[in-house]
Amino acid sequence: LARPDAPQDLAGRHVLISAGGTREALDPVRFLGNRSSGKQGYALARTAAARGARVTLVAANTALAAPAGVDVVPVSSTAELREALLAAAPEADAVVMAAAVADFRPAAYATGKIKKKDDAEPEPLALVRNPDILAELSAHRARAGQLVVGFAAETDDVLAHGRAKLARKGCDLLVVNEVGETKTFGAESSEAVVLGADGSETPVPYGPKEGLAHTVWDLVAARLG
Ligand code: CTP
Ligand code: CA
Secondary structure, eight states, rough: OOTTTTTOOOTTTTTEHHHHHOOOEEEEEEOOOOOSSSHHHHHHHHHHHTTTOOEEEEEESSSSOOOOTOOEEEEEEEEHHHHHHHHHHHGSSSSEEEEBBEEEESSSSSSSOOOOOOOOOOOOOOOEEEHHHHHHHSSSSSSTOEEEEEEEEEEESSHHHHHHHHHHOSEEEEEEEOSSSSSSSOSSSHHHEEEEESEEEEEEEEEHHHHHHHHHHHHHHHHHH
């Protein structure tokens, strides 16, 4: 899977990657979450390490083996993910946000298990917005010249949504995936377009997540110079 002749073009670089999906606790036994497996983030970590980078992988609720030589920081909630990323970002030449971040969290956490009431319908669930970590990392670069990369899973007008999101987030590169019921989430393979803030557009054919990961590192390495 890894290129046997992987270029050592990330040697001496430190990359920070988020993977998996955040969970927002409702009570001690329940959460709001998403179906991200973490496979794309782990593929990014493996390939960056193969290309010589020092790798920090902040992993939200993944059930995957830690790649050899990669520093894994486990987190669960969006607040924990944000804290771990902000702590590690000042050392990173590039930050890649492959994690699926919960947009909202419950407005309140119940310290005891939420119980049904006889014959009563449940109360509506009040939610509040989570911070946008990618936008924050992009707006306040923790290090001069740091590259910030986001991922977006879109349906319908995928490229138009992607371009708008790239501008809104302020990142350097945005990997846009088209999703459907069986596409991307938990799948071994993907198909994507990488949009650059410089106007570049790099299509990535359907194939293993390692292939997409290598394309991301090609673009990052070229921009780091
Ligand atoms: N992201 C983030 N913090 C959030 C939400 C998303 O850092 N609170 C990051 C994701 O890790 C991903 C990118 O932003 O790299 C795009 O995520 P996406 O969910 O597509 O963006 P949103 O702005 O949440 O847009 P949408 O309303 O389409 O979900
Ligand atoms: Ca979102």
